[in-house]
Structures are given as C-alpha cells and as structure tokens.
Amino acid sequence: SPSAEFFDLVAAAHTATASAPAVAALLAGADLGAGPVVDIGAGTGLLTEAVARARPDAEIIACEPSVGMRAVLTSRVFSDEDLRTRVTVTADAAPDLDLPDRISAVLLCGVLGHLDAEQRAGLWRRVTRRLAPGGLVIVELMQFQEPMTLPETRLATATAGRRRYEWWFGGAPDEAESGVMRLHSTWRVHRDGAPQPEREVHDTYRWEPFGLEDVVAESGMTARTLPTRPGAPP
Template identity: 40%
Template sequence: MDDFYSPVAEYYDLVARAHSEGDTVLRERLAATALNGEPILDLGAGTGRTVAAIAESVPQCDILAVEPAPAMRAVLMHRVVNDPHLRQRVTVVAEPVDKLHLPDKLGAVVAYGVLGHLCREKRQQLWQLLLPRLSAGAPIFVELLPLEKPIVLPAFPLACETVGKRHYTASLQGEPGPDDTMLLTSCWTIRGGPCPAQVIRNQSVWHTFSLAELAQETRLRAERLTAQAGVLYA
C-alpha cells in the first residue's frame, strides 16, 4: 500500500480534532462489547487516536497496532512509549496488510480510514486473513469516506486550527480516477509566526464503495453508526 500519509503526518491530528464523531461512537460501542480478553487489531492505526480510544474503552485487552507509514508510526510510537498503560498493552508493527502475522483469535478489529486504500482483491485477501480469527459476534469497526462511486468532489474545509503563532487551514477535493478510484488532493495552508506562509498539497488514491458492499464482500451484518463510520458483525 502506498504511503499517502507521511508527507502530511504532522498535520494529521488537526484533522482528527475536527472530525471526532467516529472516535466517539467507537468508544461507546467498544465499551459495550464483551470481548473475553481477546486482543484487538487496529488496522491503519495512524498517529494513535484509535489506539487511545480502544485502550480507554477496553482496559483489559492487548492491542496490535498496524501502521506502515513511517512518519505516522513515529508519532504512534511516541504516544505509546510515553504512556505507561499503552506501553504495556500496545504492540506496534509496520507490515502492510498482505504480510500481517496475526494472533489466532481477535476480539475486534478497528479499520478507520484504511480500507479505501485497498482494491477489492486486497480487501478479499484481508477478509480471508481476518474472518477465521474473529469470534462469533465480534465487531469490525470501519470508517470510510462517504463516496460510493467516483465523482467530482469540489473543495471543502477539512480543518482550521491554531497552534502557537501558526494558523493551519486545510481543504480536500477530488476527481474520478481509473476504475473505482478517486484521486484526492488535500491542500494545507500555514500562516503566522516567524516563518513565511506555506502551501502544501498531498495526493492520495481512494477506492470507492459502500458499507453495504463491504457487507456483501464479507457476508457479515452491517450497521451504520455515523455518516462515515459503521460496524460489521462476525
């Protein structure tokens, strides 16, 4: 899987602050789920926002945090190393999804913001790896862009934050790519403080599909949680 995140990893948590609905519902659902002490897989753990949500919601389970992007993983490791509770429970690995070595059993899977980077063939490989390890009723939490087919996506605000003397604004826009893909471009503008203004553009590729299509692929029951988040039940 291509590394679309390292060029803008330092800004990633600014976006997460502006779009926290998925984190909130993840915490609520995990806290209400009986996991029997089985480990939880965080696929595409990023800078660790979902790791923190899992750890706070389910204090008794180990967490396997998978993050291939080096810059994102560096932030994740910093978060884990400096939190004694996370340091005891969280194992960080860099392997991409097609090279994962997983525990025999998983109590839940969190796949926020990652499945759209996988083509259908790669997703099928992932399901073949994950589904036999899930206990009956185990949840797979997913977060998808609300794009079920390629479209022209006009620029819209993504984040607006101030840190120290610098002000960060971001937008996202997209256009159809080959087959089922969207070509997404994020634009970050940073102003203020002692440095000149900066404009940073970053491109990524996202495969478009719906939560219902994921249910068909996995033959699991799906439930919509927010505009972007949902859950599949094994």
C-alpha cells in the same frame, strides 16, 4: 505520508467527537477476552488511545505502515505507561498483516478505500478466519460511494503558537482507472495573520469509494450503521 506532520491538528477533533464515542459505545459491552483488538491503519494512534481508555482491560495491536504516522503513534504509546503495557505497534500494511490466531475485534477506520478489490478480499479472508465468535469489525467509510468530483474546500483551520494551519481537500475520478478516485490534501501554513501561506504541503492518494453494502458483499458478514456519537442518528 506528507500529512503526518499535520494529521492530529484536525483528526483529534473528529476522533473525539465522532469516531471515538461511537467505537467506545460499541465496545463497552463486547467480550474482548478471546484476543486483542486490532487497529488496522492506526495512523497516529488517536483511536487506539481512545479504545484503550474505554476498555482498560483490552490488549491492542496498532498497525501502521506509514513511517511518519507510526512515529507519532509510537511516541504516543511510549509516553504513557498504561499504553506501553497493552499496545503493540507494528509496521504491517493491511494487505499483508501478521495477525494473531484469535482476535476479538478489528478497527478499519478510513482504510478500506486505499486497497483494491484483491487486497480487500485477502484481508477479509484473514480477518474472518481469526475473528472470535461474536467478534466485531468496525468500519468507517467516506460519505460517497461512487467516484465524483469534489471541489477543493477548506475543511479545517487550527492554530499553534504563531502559525495558522489550513487543511484543504478535494478529489476527482481517476482518468486512467475506472471506479477509482484521486484524493488531494493541501496543508497551508500561515505566519501570524499573513494572508499568504509561507509553506504548502501536498498529499495525493488513490481511493476506491464504496458503501456499507459493498462491505457486506465482500466480507460475507452482516452489518449495521452506527450513529457517529451516542444518541445521534446514523
């Protein structure tokens, strides 16, 4: 993914303040003894690491098909002795995961919209067959459930050394495929205080928007909405 170079610049803050606290709170009292936690679409490993810190007894399988993202993920694991003993990194993509016979929990954060209905159905079949009784599936969805136009908006700014990085995001319904969006990320890199970027990196991908009720219908499981951080409203 072209975004791999910049991913942690903005994802680290979101993970630390929203995803990680919510997931850690849910896993705090969970029985993870039946099998590993499987992080599907682990990206650069931010949430993988947060789960490992929250549950030092957990074995984790981190699956990431993108070479760029997986390079950062692997570096994160290799640079920490504790993670190296408990985290297995695989190149598996969600549609054709090689799952162990029994798993305690599954993380699907920012992943399901990349899959079409047939791929999601296959994933749910494999997950539900292997999920231990009382096991957890944690899903993070985008905040829109139907295709819509999202004007390009600057969502984040970060600085490293003499460079300023801006993340711009937008999207629109796919003109060729009903019920699907094309989402666009643009990274602009500015030198010192220069108003014009010295470099732009673009990333476009297909996304099927849907809500929690769709997850319930497709998976056959019960679901509830979690707060984005302990004590916060859903």
